[in-house]
Amino acid sequence: MLRKFAMLSAIAVFAMAGSAWAGEYGSPAEAKAMLEKAIAAVNANKAKALEMFTKGEGGFKDRDLYPYCGGPDGNFTAHPSLVGKSLKDLKDKAGKPLGVDVYAAAKDGVIVEVSYMWPRPGQTDPVNKVVYVTKVGDQVCAVGYYK
Secondary structure, three states, X not given: OHHHHHHHHHHHHHXXXXXXXXXXXXXXXXXXXXXXXXXXXXXXXXXXXXXXXXXXXOOOOEOOEOEEEEOOOOEEEEOOOOOOOXXXXXXXXXXXXXXXXXXXXXEEOEOEEEEEEEEOOOOOOEEEEEEEEEEEOOEEEEEEEEO
């Protein structure tokens, strides 16, 4: 009985430690996995997916990871705070036209990387952000992580 209790205690400690090891910020693998999940959601029901992305529902908000999308007109169709604003005209904190780069890189069925300088959520100093980008139907969607 004591041995069983010790084993269960050890499992609980490792489980708690595992969530701490997950880190304060999302990883490249987690960002890519979220984009793959977002692609499936857009393909299943675009309107519902875009709404979930914007609201951070359904597992589409994890620490600093979240999907965003832009429509054929270049405006955000999903984002925690920029829906309706121009993604194509957006520049990073160093003046790089990140929206143009994101749209230029997006290809159907292919996930590519685009880098730009952007502050982490809740911060003001820009850091290197790498986004995984793809095109899903008429949407350009991305999920990024911060280096």
